[in-house]
Amino acid sequence: MTTAALQTVLTVPERFRGPAGVANGGWLAGTLADALNGKRSAVEVTLHAPTPLDSELRLEHVANTVSLYDGDKLLVEAIPVAEDVAAPPFVAFTEAARAEAGFAGHRGHAFPECFACGLREPGDGLRIFPGPVDGDGLVAAGWRVPFTVADEDGVPASIVAAALDCVTGWAHFQPGESALLGRLAVQFHRDVIPGGAYSVVGRATGREGRKLFGESAVYEVDGTLVAAAQATWITPR
Template identity: 85%
Template structure:
C-alpha cells in the first residue's frame, strides 16, 4: 500500500533572502513547520542545500514528513518531534533593546542583506540585531514587528521562524564571523501581531568541531513565551 503525496509549488521571494541569492533558513523552517502541522507542535527542519530565490521548487507532504525539492535535488526535510523545546531565559524588552548597541554586526556583517539581521530599511527587513545582555550568557534584541510582514491572517509562521533563526548564530559570532544554518527545530505557542514589540533572545549551548549549537525564544512584554527554537549551524572550514 502506498501513501498519497500532497504536492504544491513554492517560490521564495527575493525579499526573504539570508545569504545572497538563497532563502533565509529560518523563513524556510517556519514555512515547513506550517505546511507540516500548522505549527501545533515542534517541527525539526533540516536544510540539506540552499533554497534558491524566485524559483519554483516542489513542496511535498507524505505522511509525517514534508520535503522541498528542486528537480531531483533534496533541499529541505521536516518532521514533527515529540518534545517541548527548551527556551533561554526571558529578557525584558527594554533590556533586549539596550543590548542591540553591542550587536557584532555593526562592526562586520558577513550577510548585510539578510532579511532578519541585515542592515535593511525599516519595514523591509526584520532588523533584529542581537547583542550581549549584561550579566548573562544571553544575546537579545527588541523586535518591533513591521506591518509589512503581515498577511490577511496576521504574521505568518515563516516570519516567526525567521525571527528565531539568526539570533542563535549571533550567540556565537564575533564581528565578521558567520556560519550556515543546518537545522532548526521550531515550536510556536502564540500568535505574533504586527506592530507589536517582543524580546528575541538567544543562547549558545555548545560546539562540536564545525557545528555550533544554540537556542532562541520570542517573548511578549509580560514574559509569556511566544515561540522557541533549537539550532545547529555549520561553520566554514
Template identity: 80%
Template sequence: MTTAALQTVLTVPERFRGPAEMANGGWIAGTVADALLADHAAVEVTLHAPTPLETELRLEQVANTVALSHDGKLLVEAIPVHEDLAAPAFVPFNEAARAEAGFAGWHAHAFPECFACGLREPGDGLRVFPGPVEGTDLVAAGWRVPFTVTEGDGVPASIMGAVLDCITGWAHFGPGESALLGRLSLQIHRRVYPGGTYSVVGRATGREGRKLLGQSAIYEVDGTLVAAAQATWIAPR
C-alpha cells in the same frame, strides 16, 4: 496501502534572502514546517542544501514528512518532534532593546542583506540586531514587528522562523563571522501580531567541531513564551 502525497509549487521571493542568492534559513524552515505546526507541536527542519531564490520548487507532504526539492534534489525536510523545546530565559523588552547597541554586526556583517538580521530598510527586513545582555550568557534584541510581514490576521511561521534562526548564530558570532544554518527545530505557542513589540532572546549551548548549537525564543512583554527554537549551524572550514 500507499499514502497520497500533497504537492504544491513554491517560489522564494528575493526579499527573503539570507546570504546572497539563497533563502534565509529560518524563513524557509518556517515555510516548510508550517503544515506540521499544529496544536503547538515542535517540528525539526533539516536544510540539506541552499534554497535558490525566484525559482519554482516542489513542496511535497507525505504523511508527517514535508520535503522541498528542485529538479529531484532534496533541499529541505521537516518532521514532527514529540517533545517541547527548551527556551532561554526571558529578557524584558527594554533590556533586550538596550542590548542591540552591542550587536557585532554593526562593526562587520558577513550577510548585511539578510532578511532577518541584515541592515535593511525598516519594513523591508526584520532588523533583529541581538547583542549581549550584561551579566548573562544571553543575547537579545527588541523586535518591533513591521506591518509588511502580515498574512491573514497574524504573522506567518516563515517570519517567526527567520527571527528565531539568526539570533542563535549571533549568540556565537563576533564581527564579520558567519556560518550556515543546518537544522532548526521550532515550536510556536502563540500568534505574533504586526505592530507589536517582543523580546527575542538567544543563547549558545555548545560547539561540536564545526557545529554551533543554540537556543532562541520570542517573548511577549509580560514574559509569556511565544515561540522557541533550537539550531545547529555549520561553520566554514
C-alpha cells in the same frame, strides 16, 4: 502499498533571502513547519542544500514529512518531534533593546542583506540586531514587528521562525564571522501581533567541531513565551 504525496509549488521571494542569492533558513523552517502541522507542535527542519530564490520548487507532503525539492534535489525536510523546544530565559524588552548597541554585525556582517538580521531598510527586513546582555551569556534584541510582514491572517510562522533563526548564530559570532543554518527545531505557542513589541533572546548551548548549537525565544513584554527554537549551524571549512 505506497502513500500518495500531496505536491504544491513554493517560490521563495527575493525579499526573504539570508545569504545573497539563497533563502533565509528560518523563513524556510517556519514555512515547512506550518505546512506540516499548522503551528500545532514542535517541528524539526533540516536544511540539506541552499534554496534558490524566485524559482518554482516542489513542496511534497508524505505522511508525517514535508520536503522541498528543486527538481530531484532535496533542499529542506521537516518532521514532527515529540519533545518541547527549550527556551532561553526572558529578557525584558527595554533591556533587550539596549543590548542592540552591542550587536557584532554592526562592526562586521557576513550577510548584510539577511532578511532577519541584515542591515535592510525598516519595514523591508526584520532588523533584529541581538547584542550581549550583561552578565548572563545571553544575546537579545527588541523586535518591533513591521506591519509589512503580516498577511490577512496575521504574522506567518515563516516570519516568526526567521526572527528565531539568526539570534542563535549571533550568540556565537564575533564581527564578520558566519556559519550556515543546518537544522532548526521550532515550536509556536502564541501568535505574533503586527506592530507589537517583543523580546528576541538567544544563547549558545555548545560547539562540536564545525557545528555550533544555540537556542532562542520570542517573548511578549510581560514574559509570556511566544515561540522557541533550537539551532545547529555549520561553520565554513
